[in-house]
Amino acid sequence: MLAIRPMLPSDFNEVAELIYLSTNSWYQQKLGHPIFSCEPQDCRLFCEVYEELDPGCGFVLAHEETGLIVGSCFYHPRETHVSLGIMNVHPNYFGHGIAGKILREIISYAEARDLPIRLISSALNLDSYSLYNRHGFSPANLYQDMIISVPREGLSDEPSYELPAVREAEPSDLLAMGQLEFEISGISREKDYCYFLENTSGNWRTVVSIDENGEAAGFLVSIDNPASRLIGPGVARNEKTMEALLRAQLNHFAGQTVVFLLPADAGGLIAAAYQIGARNCELHLTQVRGISQPVNGIVMPTFMPETA
């Protein structure tokens, strides 16, 4: 018999193995390549970051007799919504309704609080698309995952147009970051910004752009860890501001390969990314169950902490 229960810190090693095995098996089987090139235990990063942000907000589905965990997922309650984090099922159990059972638990949690659920799901993964879609989620925005190996000496090209100034974010930027994201995408998650700016692990970096009136015009976060080398989340009022923030982050990854998600309808920004040398590696969709407002600017989502 399989039973659902809250995830405990003592499960983290097993869940890290599950995240690695499940994700890599699915991608290897369906798309011919793995996602994680790190060690399986490096995927403890997801458990640790999520536990620091939202203690106890994970579920596992496990065999009652053996204790073996066959499914896991995290969720993140925020002021305006609940985000759903990485969902994984053991490959031996794909298609047996495991993810559906965990998802229904998180839906009950959100419904009891009258909050929408938001997540990012791969547009190349019909299993996850269908899972969420059958449970009442609708796709909202399309994003292009782009990958680039940044030269050791940093980006070589300079754009022919002027870009807004960018600087490292400071703790005093917290409020402005929150207000800006709320204005642009209608979501609020102060806890996440505090976490990025405190940066106790040293993995995170946040840059901001302040306009001539002294107001935040955009911010962009990145994480640099073997299990996750990603630029995002971030929002900006316009494409040029986001390009300035993206260039600043890319230079930080000099000599490394990094992934970032751009809105598919941000033509100028995507053209700039091609110009820099980025290539498409996947497509993702925002999926929302419940109400969401149209985006009023540029959003770069990410997977940890899941934004959408």
Ligand SMILES: CC(C)(COP(=O)(O)OP(=O)(O)OC[C@H]1O[C@@H](n2cnc3c(N)ncnc32)[C@H](O)[C@@H]1OP(=O)(O)O)[C@@H](O)C(=O)NCCC(=O)NCCS
């Ligand atoms: C995506 C993943 C979590 C799905 O887990 P799972 O336990 O196999 O999924 P379930 O069996 O609970 O649910 C899949 C649902 O989609 C439905 N489905 C699958 N393919 C479908 C299709 N092409 N059209 C319509 N429905 C489809 C199934 O019928 C099922 O719905 P039902 O329970 O109402 O019958 C699993 O494949 C996995 O772990 N993949 C690797 C990691 C990953 O991609 N995670 C998702 C990140 S967001």
